[in-house]
Amino acid sequence: MKPALVVIVGPTAVGKTKTSIEIAKAFDGEIINSDSMQVYKGLDIGTAKIKEDEKEGIPHHLFDIRIPDEDYSAADFQNDAQRKIKELHDKGKLPVMVGGTGLYIRAITHGYEFTDVAADPEYREKLEAYAQENGVEALHEQLKQLDEKRASQIHPNNVRRVIRALEIHHTSGSLESPTNQSEEESPYNLITIGLTMDRERLYERINLRVDLMMEEGLLEEVQSLYESGVRNSQAVLGIGYKELYAYFEGQCSLEEAVTTLKRNSRRYAKRQLTWFRHQMEVEWFDVTNGSINEKIPSILRFVAGKLNPESN
Template identity: 55%
Template sequence: MKEKLVVIVGPTAVGKTKTSVELAKAINGEIISGDSMQVYRGLDIGTAKITEDEMEGIPHYMIDIKDPSEPFSVAEFQEKAKELISMINNKGKIPIIVGGTGLYIRSVTHHYEFSEANKNNKIRDNLQKKAESEGPDALHSELMSIDPVRAADIHPNNVHRVIRALEIYYETGSIPSKEQKNMQDKEESTYNLALVGLTMEREKLYQRINARVDLMIKSGVIEEAEWLLQQDITNSLAAKAIGYKELFPYLTGEISLEESIELLKRNSRRYAKRQFTWFNNQMDVQWFSMDESSFQKKFIEIRHFVEGKLDISENV
């Protein structure tokens, strides 16, 4: 029998944390963070990390397991998450992965592999030169114009992965995300999987994101960014996280605080859009709109979906 697994995905600020805790209480679950930045100790406010009070006694995993100077890869997340899923199932509980980092979650629920195109050093060298002369954003924009779904999955600063995606396209003529989608259509999850997606009307979501950023500023995210800047690890994955990198130019005197805040809000909104695009195109998600009724009414729908999908109603 396949192990049971619930996954809750969706854009930032849509309400995944509250929903996951309520669901864990309802179905005897434990929560695994699927956020690639919440693994870092000391980065609490900027990553919207769940507080101990918000956990309401529900065990949470994959939070505060790394120092900001340490790397954290998809492969490492996949290995640790699979171990936790088995451990939680063996306790007779239901594991619930919660997060917005699509590639990390996909690596656990399915086999995530792109077909390997023959490597073309000439194409790669030309793309590398373009990245060096025009900057990583120019290269990412090129990928966005060719394959917006794949581009949504890759941070603009991850030049290596952007180059690899473009190399596949220019070498084979095939669009990486479509090739991956064709493979996924034939692929079943290795788990008895209930995949819940939370969505929200775009303008309302953007208002929530802006309000969250304002609260982050009041709660001390500038101090967190200053501490991170002092670690002298500007090339680390943690230092490139949305919520911190936008504040560095303010802390170094390059732009005003108001400009940094607006940049943070803009990048957060864009990230939310990329998250939705990725999940909508890459995974078979059952979507629930969080702006159509009261939370309790919507939560009952989500709970019934999960119970039916995993056949666990007799356990609650």
């Protein structure tokens, strides 16, 4: 039987952190970060990183493992996360992976091959970020500009194949793959939970979260990063940092920066939902009405059923 892996996905501000804690407590689990920004030390408020007193004694892994001026690729994450998952399985713990970076999650759940001929992980990450920021249609349009026939063979929502085609062209100058590409079966007994809510309600939560981040010291956090001399790194290109960098560089007022931050966060949440709905098989739980606490019992029953299917 395949080893179990719980994955919790969904847009920013929907309640993934609380859910991960409850699942880990119920099933003797430990939590693995799969958010590309939360790997960085010092990027706490802007990434909504879990606080120490919120962990409830549950071990957390792959948080704060890089300094802000270091790069960290999806291939790096794949290596680190696969090793950590095996380590947890070896000691009888249930790995619970939580986060919102689609490429990182797919790299684990379906084993992206980063050593393929014509592979370029950094370029692939740029395309993934572009898709989440600008939408799958905009990414597909890039492919269409290169080869309209090839683009017509790939649905815009099949982001994995669009990215692969663009990556192959980038490295080889051709849209033809030198190797046979196919969907790989996951090496895990995947238990994938998605949290969602009414878009208007989600956007309200995102706007409120940004206001709370500012009250908690986001401006000072970004100022410290800015004054340390970190520029053009992966860390400062993230939402919550690039907008305030524009303020510190005199490109906009603080009010304009916060407005842009809220807008970009809302857009990112929309991209996240689109990604997870089309790239993964997910059991969705709508948390629009009431708090996440009200959904926890049904989520725990779902996980229990997947871990012990013979008991159903």
